Amino acid sequence: MAALTGALSAGTASADQSRQTLAVGLTKASGSLVDPKGRIWVSDARAGFCRVTEASGATAGGLETSTCLGGSLTGHKAGPALAGTPAMIDPTPANPGSGDEIAFIPDAAVGSSEVYRAVWNAASSVFNYQSQLTIFDGDLRPNAVSDGPDGNIYLSFANARSIIKIADPTALHPSIESIASVNSSSLGLAATHRNSAGNVVVYVAETAGLTVFTAPDDGVLTNYVPAPLYNVGKPTAIYYDWQTPLVLYTGTGGGTTTADAGKDTISRIDLSTDKVDNQWALGFSKIGGLSMRDGKVLVMDDPGQLDPAKPTQQGRLQSLGGVVPSIVSGPTSADGTQAANPAFTNDSTPTFTVASTPPWRRPRMQPPAKHCHSCVAGVHGRNVHTRHCLGCRGLHLLGTGSAFRYPGFAVIHDRPDRSECSRDYRTCGRGYGERFTSARRYFRC
Structure with a gap:
């Protein structure tokens, strides 16, 4: 009898989502972001906010300690003592990597009420300490920030029930606005899309479960109580x-x-259909952070935190996604019939039928530019943003007129409500916004 090996692997592993270990040696990592050069920075409980060396083949990367801000390592640079979930804002997304990008890193250490700001250094390709914001007073322990589609930063606390909006967050003196009070304790949050009224919808990972509320307009102080929504257990990221x-x-x-x-899992929620997949990715231990790079989910977990001794540097950063193969029929036996036990066959050249998730498709060549003559116009004042994107290659305006090119949309001076435009209908990148001192008009097809 021939045993079939190599096609499937045992253990907790990856029949749900394919995965690659990008970095090891982390300690209770709480989140990450991708810098303008495409490199990953991780908030590590021991080392601070640090860049990660890139994996090379099967060799995983690790923390570049020379880049770390904060933490507890000897000789560390200024930064958060206990780095929480970070986020980045680019005030000029039309010029990525220009040096005005700001990373926001909350400090969840005991006695802290600080959010640190680190500015991108285009020459050295690292974040450098810029300043810190004191959010009220006391032992609040800010633990997570999220950048919203309105260009604001949303902030949760480990030791306070408040949810805070930091309006105009890159300004010297931004506005600190209390907008909600959670039911239990916050472990993280995500400022997501705008609803039909144009307000940002915020999801909160509370110790009691996932909750949601709608943020008010800038300058409006509220005390909304997030409502429970979607049964995803008790999320920590x-x-x-x-x-x-x-x-x-x-x-x-x-x-x-x-x-x-x-035993820990990742759930995927389609907010447009309310479909929840609580088995989307399996086999993790103490998930502390989630983010994305190049369309793949990044997950930070730390099996060491299950040990009573809480050893350091046992955590890892993994990338999820890509094609997951599976056998849908076969293997055949020597007589050509289905093998009774799929793990064994007496056929030295068995036949299989395989499939992949997502289904394989022949690569699609980029078509010629298509024109759309019914563009939707939107006018905003000081803040011009859109959640929707128009293709990774951006929106290209045809004809005359002054235009800014963006990864996700274009802002146009003095254009009519209808504009001839072209876009890639298949791929889509993040839509970005830009701040202006006067009203501008944007179009999306």
């Missing part, structure tokens, strides 16, 4: 997929002993 609008991911970290290793 949350992330909104800007590249696939209306998709939200949550992860759990409820294990308490080594017997719980591999």
Whole structure:
């Protein structure tokens, strides 16, 4: 009898989502962001806010300690003592990597009420400490920030029930606005899309479960109480997929002993259909953070946190996604029939039928530019933003007129309500916004 090996692997592993380990040696990582050069920065409980070396083949990367801001390592640079979930805002998305990008890193250490700001250094390709914002007073322990489609930063706390909006967050003195009070304690949050009224919808990972509320306009102080929504267990991490609008991911970290290793999961929520997949990705231990790069989910978990001794540097950063193969029929036996036990066959050259998730499609060549003559016009004042995107290659305006090119949309001076435009109908990147001192008009097809 021939045993079939190599096609499937045992253990908690990856029949649900293919995965690659990008970095090891992390400690209770709470989140990450991707810098203008495409490199990953992780918030690590021991080392601070650090860049990660890129994986090389099967060799995983690790923390570049020379880049770390904050943390507790000897000789560390200025930054958060206990780095929370970070986010980045680019005030001029038409010029990525120009040096005005700001990373926001909350400090969840005992006694802290600080959010640190680090500015991108285009020459050295690292974030450098810029300033810190004191959010009220006391032992609040800010633990997570999220950048919204309105260009604002939303902030949660480990030791306070408030949800805060930081309006105009890159300004020297931004506006700090209290907008909601959670039911239990916050572990993270995601400022997602705008609703039909133009307000930002915010999801909160609370210790009691996932909740949601709608943020008010800038300058309006409210005390909304987020309402429970979607049964995804008790999430410890949350992330909104800007590249696939209306998709939200949550992860759990409820294990308490080594017997719980591999029991944590990632859920995928389609907000447009309310479809929840609580088995989207399996086999994790103490998920602390989620984010994305190049359309793939990044997950940070730490099996070491299940050990009573809480050893450091046991965490990892993994990339999920890509094609997952599966056998849908076969293998055949020597007589050509289906093998009774799919793990064994007496046929030295068995026949299989395989499939992949997502289904394989022949690569599609980029078609000639298509024109659309019924563009939707939207006018905003000081803040011009859109959640929707018009293709990774951007929107290209045809004809005359002054235009700014963006990865996701264009802002046009003095154009009529209808404009001839072209776009790629298949691919889509994140839609970005830009701040202006006067009203501008944007179009999306």
